[in-house]
Amino acid sequence: MTIIRIRQLKSGIEDYLENGSKKGRKQHRDELDKRVAIYGDLTVFKQANQYIKRKKDWKNNYWHFTLSLAFKYHLAPQGVLREMVMEILEFYFTGYDKKQLVAYAEIHYPKIQTNEKGMQRLPHVHLVVSKLDLWSSNQVRGLLYKEEVAKAFQLWIDDNHRFDSYSESSEDSLSIDEAEQIMVKHQQFHLKYNKHEKNEFEPDKAIISKSLNVDKEGENTQKKLNALHSDFLLYQKKQQKIRRANKLYLATQSLKMRLKNAVACVDSIAEIEQCINSSDVEETIKFAEKEFKLNPAFFFIVEKGSKKLAKDIRTGQTFNSFGIVHEHLNQDIRETIKVLKRVGAEREIHVSELH
Amino acid sequence: MISKSNRKKTTNKKCFRDRKRMSNEERTEKAVQIGKAIENAQLTEYEQQVLDGEKAAVQSVKKDVKSKRISVRMTEAQYQQISKKCKNEQGEQLLTITDFIRQSALSKKNKIIAQEHPLDRFKLAVASEIATGITEIVHFIDSELDQRAGNYEVDDCLAIIDRLESLEEVASYLLIPSSENKKKRMH
Numbered sequence: 395m396t397i398i399r400i401r402q403l404k405s406g407i408e409d410y411l412e413n414g415s416k417k418g419r420k421q422h423r424d425e426l427d428k429r430v431a432i433y434g435d436l437t438v439f440k441q442a443n444q445y446i447k448r449k450k451d452w453k454n455n456y457w458h459f460t461l462s463l464a465f466k467y468h469l470a471p472q473g474v475l476r477e478m479v480m481e482i483l484e485f486y487f488t489g490y491d492k493k494q495l496v497a498y499a500e501i502h503y504p505k506i507q508t509n510e511k512g513m514q515r516l517p518h519v520h521l522v523v524s525k526l527d528l529w530s531s532n533q534v535r536g537l538l539y540k541e542e543v544a545k546a547f548q549l550w551i552d553d554n555h556r557f558d559s560y561s562e563s564s565e566d567s568l569s570i571d572e573a574e575q576i577m578v579k580h581q582q583f584h585l586k587y588n589k590h591e592k593n594e595f596e597p598d599k600a601i602i603s604k605s606l607n608v609d610k611e612g613e614n615t616q617k618k619l620n621a622l623h624s625d626f627l628l629y630q631k632k633q634q635k636i637r638r639a640n641k642l643y644l645a646t647q648s649l650k651m652r653l654k655n656a657v658a659c660v661d662s663i664a665e666i667e668q669c670i671n672s673s674d675v676e677e678t679i680k681f682a683e684k685e686f687k688l689n690p691a692f693f694f695i696v697e698k699g700s701k702k703l704a705k706d707i708r709t710g711q712t713f714n715s716f717g718i719v720h721e722h723l724n725q726d727i728r729e730t731i732k733v734l735k736r737v738g739a740e741r742e743i744h745v746s747e748l749h
Numbered sequence: 750m751i752s753k754s755n756r757k758k759t760t761n762k763k764c765f766r767d768r769k770r771m772s773n774e775e776r777t778e779k780a781v782q783i784g785k786a787i788e789n790a791q792l793t794e795y796e797q798q799v800l801d802g803e804k805a806a807v808q809s810v811k812k813d814v815k816s817k818r819i820s821v822r823m824t825e826a827q828y829q830q831i832s833k834k835c836k837n838e839q840g841e842q843l844l845t846i847t848d849f850i851r852q853s854a855l856s857k858k859n860k861i862i863a864q865e866h867p868l869d870r871f872k873l874a875v876a877s878e879i880a881t882g883i884t885e886i887v888h889f890i891d892s893e894l895d896q897r898a899g900n901y902e903v904d905d906c907l908a909i910i911d912r913l914e915s916l917e918e919v920a921s922y923l924l925i926p927s928s929e930n931k932k933k934r935m936h
Contacts, residue, residue, distance in 0.1 A: 632925075645888070646917065
C-alpha cells in the first residue's frame with residue numbers, strides 16, 4: 395500500500411527538510427522525526443537549485459516525491475525504502491543516467507505519533523530531484539504524469555516488495571502483467587520523443603582545453619596563484635562551516651549512526667535488560683501518550699508468563715516497554731534508555747506521593 | 750648473346766617482316782570498327798558525366814536539407830514583439846516569424862551574452878557524481894550489514910566511513926564558487 399505523491403515546485407524544500415517548517419507547525423524537524431538520509435547530498439541539491447535560480451528562469455525547479463507506507467509496514471527495513479527510491483528514480487527518469495541527476499532522499503520516522511488532525515503519522519520518504527540536467531544544462535524531462543501509469547507503477551512497486559496493494563481490492567484492478575505492460579509502453583513512448591544525446595556532455599568527455607600552458611615560474615603567475623590560494627583558504631573555511639551544518643544530510647552519517655547504535659546496544663546490554671525488567675509497559679504507554687502523542691487505543695495489554703506486553707491491534711505484534719520506545723517512538727538506544735529511566739523516575743515520585 | 754636492347758630491335762623487325770598488306774575492304778572494315786569503338790567510349794564517358802552530374806545535384810540538394818529543428822517557447826508579450834518586427838508600418842507582413850528568427854540568429858552582428866557558467870556546472874556535476882558514488886558504497890555496506898546480521902566488524906565499517914567522510918569533505922570544496930561569482934558575493 396505505497397502512496398506516491400509527486401509535485402513540481404520552485405523553492406522551499408530545503409527549509410522544510412532541514413527545519414520542518416510548514417504552515418501551522420511550530421515544532422522543529424528533529425523534535426518531530428528521526429531523520430535518515432539515504433541518497434545523495436542535500437548541499438549538492440541546494441547548490442543545483444541556486445544555479446537554476448541564478449541562471450535560469452524556469453517555472454519549477456525540482457520534483458518532490460513523497461513515498462509513504464501503510465502503518466502495518468512501519469517496521470519495514472531501510473533497505474526496502476532505499477530500493478523503492480531507486481526504482482522511482484529509474485522509472486520516472488527513464489533514459490537518464492543517475493549521474494545526470496541531482497537527487498536527495500531521506501526517511502522520516504515519526505517521533506511525535508499523531509499530527510495536528512489527531513491522525514497517526516507514518517514513516518515516509520522525501521525524494522527531491524532537481525530539474526537541472528547536469529550534463530546538458532537543459533531541463534530534465536521526467537516521465538509525463540498519467541493517472542493510469544501512476545496506478546500501474548504503484549501496483550508494480552507493491553508487488554515487487556510483497557506489500558498489499560489498494561488496487562487489488564478495487565473493482566477496476568489490474569493484473570501485474572497488465573501493469574508492467576502499461577509501464578513499458580509509457581516508457582517507450584517517452585523515450586521515442588526524448589532522445590538524449592547525453593554522452594557528449596559527460597564531464598570526462600567535456601575537456602575544455604588540452605593545450606593550456608602555464609608559466610609556473612613567471613612573476614605574474616605566482617602573484618595570481620598566491621591570490622587564488624588565499625581566496626581558496628577563505629572559501630575553504632566557509633565551506634567547512636557549511637559542511638558541518640549540513641553533515642546530517644548525508645547517507646554516510648546515517649550509516650554511522652546505525653553502527654554507533656549497534657555498538658551502544660552491545661555495550662549497554664545489561665542496562666537495557668535492567669530497563670526492560672524494571673519498567674512497566676502500561677506506564678510507558680501513558681508516558682508516550684503524554685510526551686509523544688501516542689494513541690493508547692491501539693494497544694491492549696497481554697500477559698506472557700510473568701511479563702506484561704503491549705499488543706498493537708493494527709499489526710498484531712507485541713512489544714515490551716523497550717520496544718514501544720525504540721520501535722514505535724523511533725528513539726535510538728541511548729535515548730530509549732533515558733526515556734525509560736524517566737518513566738521509572740516518574741513512577742517513584744508517584745509512589746512516594748501516595749505514601 | 751643478344752642484349753636486352755638488341756632483343757627489342759629484333760622483335761620489332763620481326764613484327765614489320767610478318768606484317769601483311771591489308772586490302773581496301775579490310776581497311777574500311779577496321780576503320781568502321783575503330784570509329785564505333787571511339788563513339789562507344791565517348792558515349793560511356795558522356796553517360797558517366799551525366800550520372801556524376803545527377804549525383805552531385807542530389808548531394809547538393811541533400812546538403813541543403815533543413816533537417817535540424819529548433820523550437821523555442823515565448824511569452825505572449827515576447828511573441829507579439831517579434832511578430833511586430835516582421836511587419837512594416839502599414840502592418841504588412843514582410844517575412845514570416847521563422848524566417849525572421851533564422852535571419853537574425855545567423856546574422857554576423859549578433860552579440861552573445863553568456864547565460865550559463867560552464868565551470869560551475871561542471872564542478873557541480875563532478876561533486877554530484879562523487880556524492881552518488883559514495884552513496885552507492887554506503888548502500889553496499891548497509892546491505893551487507895543487513896545480510897550478515899550481527900556477524901560483522903563494526904570498527905572496520907566505521908574506519909571506511911571515516912575515509913568516505915574525508916572524501917566528502919574534499920568533494921565539498923568543488924562547491925566553492927568560481928572566481929567570477931566570488932567577486933560578486935564578496936562585496
